[in-house]
Amino acid sequence: MAQFETKDGGDLESSLQGSTKEVTDTVVTPVLAKSFNLFSACATGITTGNAWAVLGGGIIASLYNGGPPGIIYEFATASFFYCFIAASIAELASAIPASGGVYHWATITAGPRYGRLCGWFAGWLNGLAWAFAVAGNCSMTGSMIVYSYALYHPGFTPQRWHVFVCYLIISWLCCFTVMFCQRALPLISRIGSFFIVLGFIITVLVCAIMPSKNGAGYASNDFVWKDWSNITGYPDGFTFLAGMLNGAFAIGAIDCVTHIAEEIPDARRNIPRALACQVIIGFATGFCYLVSMFYAVTDLPFIVNADSICPLGDIYLQATGSRAGAVGLLTLTIAPIFCATIGCYITTGRTFYVLGRDDATPFSKYIGAISPTWHSPLYATLACGVFLTCVGAIYVGSYTAFEAFIGSFVLLTTASYFLAIFPHLLTGRKNIRPGPFWMGKAGPVVNAVACMYIAVSFVIYCFPYTLPTSPEEMNYTSVITCGLTLLVALWWSPSRSPTATAITHIENQPYIKDTMAGPVQAPRKQTKRIRQTKQKSVTFTGSRKVKCDERQQDGCGVCQKSGLECAGYGVNLCWMTDKKRDIQGLRRRQIRLEQSTSPSISDDEINRILSSLDTISTPSRTVSIGPFAIFSKSEHDDNEDLELQASLENSHQTRDCDSEITPSQFDPVDLSSEIFDIIPNESETSHPEILEMDFSSNWESVIAMMDTPNSPTLSYLRGRSLTIYPSPHSELSMPLFKDHKTSTLMYHYKNHVSELLQPVFHPRNPWRTTYLPFALEGCPDLCLVQNTIPSSGVSISLFHSILSSAAFHLRNVMGGSREYHNLGLQHRAKALRALKFALVAPNNSQQYTVYLTAMLSLVTIDTMTGEDSDFPIHLKGCRQLQRPDHASDALDDSSRQVSSICHFLSLLARTTAHELEPRPWTIEGPFFEEPYFHDDDTNIQYMYGITPYLGNLLQKTCQIAEYLAFYQDGEMPAILLEACSALYDEIFSWGIESESFHLISLEEPTMLEIIRYQALAFHSAIAIFYYRAIENSSPVDLQERVGAIWKNLSLAEDLKDAYSCGDKRAAPMSWPAFIAACEATDRQPWVAWWERVQGYSMGNFKRQWKVIQEIWSIMNSDENVVNWRDALKQSGKLVLPI
Structure with a gap:
């Protein structure tokens, strides 16, 4: 019998195309x-x-x-x-x-x-x-x-x-x-x-x-x-x-x-x-x-x-x-x-x-x-x-x-x-x-x-x-x-x-959604515009009129080429002579009325901006207001700027909202507009002694240099714009990266994106302590590091992946910046290309960890964009990546962290798959597969806010559900029914008191409370998933579980807002919220919760919220659909609720 190829619903788009896919594809992916x-x-x-x-x-x-x-x-x-x-x-x-x-x-x-x-x-x-x-x-x-x-x-x-x-x-x-x-x-x-x-x-x-x-x-x-x-x-x-x-x-x-x-x-x-x-x-x-x-x-x-x-x-x-x-x-x-x-x-x-x-x-x-x-x-x-x-x-x-x-x-x-x-x-x-x-x-x-x-x-x-x-x-x-x-x-x-x-x-296919996105207008015919011949007007010098052209960094150079002395005027001038010049960018850009290139601001917003400017008498720092970036020069000396910077750093370290810089001080200048500029200080003086340092063996020193005072301090205040503080003089006078955009993206990843990827603050953040050092080994733009060994393709791929993640997040925060969107696409394409041509089989355990990190970083890009469904491909590649046979079983902390991330993401992907993968139970082998998380792998506590025990509990639930899917139409083994009963007892006998959170120091009681709330919510979500995937019933207490999840997650968000003074930095792990919102009958609290977390500007949160609304719509319109997992399958959407 011939084998047949069927359409896999998960294989939707290639990562390389991403959010720039054209609507030229058909409704489904063709296989002919x-x-x-x-x-x-x-x-x-x-x-x-x-x-x-x-x-x-x-x-x-x-x-x-x-x-x-x-x-x-x-x-x-x-x-x-x-x-x-x-x-x-x-x-x-x-x-x-x-x-x-x-x-x-x-x-x-x-x-x-x-x-x-x-x-x-x-x-x-x-x-x-x-x-x-x-x-x-x-x-x-x-x-x-x-x-x-x-x-x-x-x-x-x-x-x-x-x-x-x-x-x-x-x-x-x-x-x-x-x-x-x-x-x-x-x-x-x-x-x-x-x-x-x-x-x-x-x-x-x-x-x-x-x-x-x-x-x-x-x-x-x-x-x-x-x-x-x-x-x-x-x-x-x-x-x-x-x-x-x-x-x-x-x-x-x-x-x-x-x-x-x-x-x-x-x-x-x-x-x-x-x-x-x-x-x-x-x-x-x-x-x-x-x-x-x-x-x-x-x-x-x-x-x-x-x-x-x-x-x-x-x-x-x-x-x-x-x-x-x-x-x-x-x-x-x-x-x-x-x-x-x-x-x-x-x-x-x-x-x-x-x-x-x-x-x-x-x-x-x-x-x-x-x-x-x-x-x-x-x-x-x-x-x-x-x-x-x-x-x-x-x-x-x-x-x-x-x-x-x-x-x-x-x-x-x-x-x-x-x-x-x-x-x-x-x-x-x-x-x-x-x-x-x-x-x-x-x-x-x-x-x-x-x-x-x-x-x-x-x-x-x-x-x-x-x-x-x-x-x-x-x-x-x-x-x-x-x-x-x-x-x-x-x-x-x-x-x-x-x-x-x-x-x-x-x-619900990508092309159909695009075609049904809104009203249709017929394509406009492109007609050639005939220019009117105008009388040439001249200035008092007899030359033609001039226009401002500040886009050129080194000036227009027209006066010098014409043998004239530049007269000044305080701006760069471009002479409009009849002779064509070989100058780039002299032509005016056509502005289409139907394609606005700047954000629209209401009259009330403009009035509020003007009022806030009037309240500033003697500003002590640089102020950025509105889309035109109006700056007010500080009248204080450099020492005062340094004191201000120190106070800001202290405020972030102690998280004390009663310090000398309080949220009330931001009110006159921090506006609700999400438009902001990043202006890192670039100094040109030379410090030759820095070049003598050996950074290739100690990447922590390079990472520490990213936090010098000349780096921009970015503050994400809830409901406010990203405020830019002055950049005082720094002892490090040479830029760390050759490319200015690379410097901006790398700084943003280290100080913002890495913090968003885990629900609490912790010094062992793997996205900063593991991903970043590996990525710097593949960075071609470092001014200070000269590697004797060429960078591997995997490190280069990881480097471009984290830059792509940072660019896409900046795009989200800036309301869809086209510049950062294009940067994200470029770096993602480079990451995929570098990984494609890298070695297939890693030679040692460290190289295996780097490979795994590079693949997982592609999932991070999807998390930031929220526009793609490529994570099954990347996670499948992670599972297929074979660990070297001669690698040591004693893994270091970085390897454990990366392995835990891979296991946890794969586990969540199994819970939202459209079809459970049926698997038969074999008498010879063990009933349950090897646990993903060992008791000593407690790094999952601060990475995702859960415990190893809860992670293994969800793993067992998924595995039994897959067993049941295999025996759905046949005779079910008795041992499987016994396992279901034992799992039920194990889930509903769990208590938070039995867990130990010893990796969270007692000096951070707020972080400990946030993890406790996250773990309670995760346990309630496991109970709901158990009923929907195994029991497939709807007992009365499911809504109680839904309410418990909302209560715990809301308390966790309240603690983070109070701790960070409103900054949206440590994003919650959203799997419990996704499960509970899909199951909820009282949906209004979840509407408020999901709109609240949109402040993190993570595309995956936006995608999850859209999928939840679509599931609600399907369940409302079709009375036969009572299980949200069936509605998710009907929607055709793939989602990774992380």
Whole structure:
């Protein structure tokens, strides 16, 4: 049995792209190879549409509705209206190129409330329609083959089972071609398009030439263009509308190309082009084919009354006057229809593959899989072949029933189109963002015309073909359409809710969220602006006017190059001479009104800023207020500045809010705006004795130099901006880093980011004492350190990772600074690149620790950004990293810390995974895996605010839940039930008194209290997770646990605010808050708590809060979802609640 690749929901985006990912991806990550180009895509559309051959194959049904003029005009009218449908589909495909086609579009355009329902019906109806198109092509081809045989065997009487045998052969040939010739499909499409064009040209030429050669002559112009022949019994107007059915069947296969969107490069542009090519060529070939063929018909009543198995063969026989000519033209029709059947199989298989990939079909595990051997949706195509064999069997039993199934193609396809286009129109076309093909203001008109045509034709095509009617001649298409719709609705019923709601995750993919982010505006046309010729005005010196250009650090240099002496003016001036200068940055930047580059400030805020400036009489420090950074120069001498700096440092060391600098002193100048500047002091004097120090062996000395008085003191006050204090003269006159931005980011990481990553202050902070020394070994910008050994790629990766973390945090604090956002992206890309080319296997235990630290630092980047879901990839890499065999078991403190971080993050990731990883219990081995945290690994107390015992307790809970997932549908071992009972007793017998927090010194009682509150909250969260993952029940006391978590975490935050005077530095470990908020019924306290912690400016907190709100929304809208873990799975979001 071949192995199949299925879509992993966790593998969403690569770390390298991060938050800069473009919205050019499809709804889900494609796993099919991009084997089609624009030409082969157009060939697929032309081949699958195959308008002229399909018109000929079903010509007899149209002859009843007006004769030759009726067929020609009805085909032209149907083609005209299908242009509106094609344009609407092309617009949706350009915005959302997805193999599901209307299935995905209907899900998105209908919005979050009705999207799942519309998408469900659109996907199923469209897939069934294409299946019936295959059946129609196979039956037409089989009829032509049997007719050709009968022409040369006069005694042969065609039977329906003869056609059925040909039907089966053609169907399975096409099915196996699609299943096992995936790489040859583009070539087959090109060959098919060649046969279509060749057959069209030869057929038209033969029909145009042969009547004059065999003496039959041509039909009159009136016969072709004017003689209306209505034998249906309906009025002529209604007959004309009903006669458009055959034209719609021929031209209506317009969405076939959209189902190979994942296999076409630049699908957003190429799919609309392929659709246009298909519609234009289909109409042109169909129209010319009809005209030439009817001019060759001389005895129309004979064809209508012959009751032939292939009326097209009779037309060719009249046109050529010979059996060989008729069989030759039929062969030229059979070959294109055979290729078209392959195209229809491609479309049908892709449609049901996408439905299966989203758990919307039976046996979705197989239907939604891609064969790695054949690189095709093997089982989806095979299922279509089996289904079409059953449909073909109906042809033998009842031709009327079979014709009803085939005729429902038009109704089912237009219904699926309607489910995507009509919600798009009703919602004001605002649920998707425009693609390259966007109709702008004409879009609503085009969509409205398409919907009206679909609605009218849907009713008319359900009427009987003729009046009076009989049971054998009745039109049962409406019965088939309604019956199939009812079956699809029953599959959606609550009794099958897991399958019915399986497509919910489509709404939550990154691209879909982006498309539904807000109102859509059509892209503006870029028109060239014509500059007005202005009178050149000059200054009193006779030169042209000047402008200020302070962006240049060394001045503009224009005066010196022109041989003039700079006149001053107190600013750098740029002379606007006619001669072009080779000066960078002289051009003014265009400011777009719709893209504000500065923060908006309300009138009240401006008034408050001005009032605060008025209150400053003799400022003792530099003040930064508002977005324009207004500075007031200090009038005191340097000694007073040093005293102020010392007092600030003492205030941070003692955390005494009653010191001489109190929060009240910040009120006049520290504003609520989150805009701030970082101005480190850069001195240029030389201290040569510093260069003689050996820092390469003692990185602590380098780290200590980051805290010199010339470093900027950054204070995060809750609800206030980051205030900058003066930088007095320092004894260290040489900068530590060559690059100013590196210095800023490194300082910010050491003094702010590292503190945010653990819930309490502690001198053994691993993000400062372990991460930073390892990172400095890979720093290329140190002025003072000259390593004799080249830096390893792992250290370089770690260095760029911590800079990226610092940059992203600064971006968050500064309200989305583009500069720091770009810096974060650049350093993250460099970190990934360096780690990629580093050694695969570490040679010793220290190198192993560095490797592990580098991988974990990538998780830290995700924690700061909150925009990515790459942490499963990084944590998987950490688990797969093998420790050297000869490494010592006695780990140092740094190795223990890094190992504990890896274990704890992996543990939290297991609790929020969409599916628990089933694992069987083996009798040979121990029941529980080796504990992550040993009793002496107490560093987890200050790193995450929990104890080793609680960490191991959560590990056991996850492991038993994974055991239960494996035995969910089978007999459960008795030992597993005993383990559940023992774990229950172990969880609910725990008490805080049994824990020892000896690593937190008694001199820091506040830190000890914070850890106690964090541990109590963590224990209550374990109890909730136990019930949801193991018991899967909702006892009464769960809300008591939720309340206990909120109380303990709130008390911890209150203590930190009092201890740090409002500074947001030590962020809480948020797993208990995430679990409790998801479980809570009284949600308002959690709204306040999560909004409170947003002050830490950590992107992960923002992401968790959004996911919690989405879980609440799902549980509110769907009464069947009572477990927040099921709601998290429906949301499709991955979250690491740390």
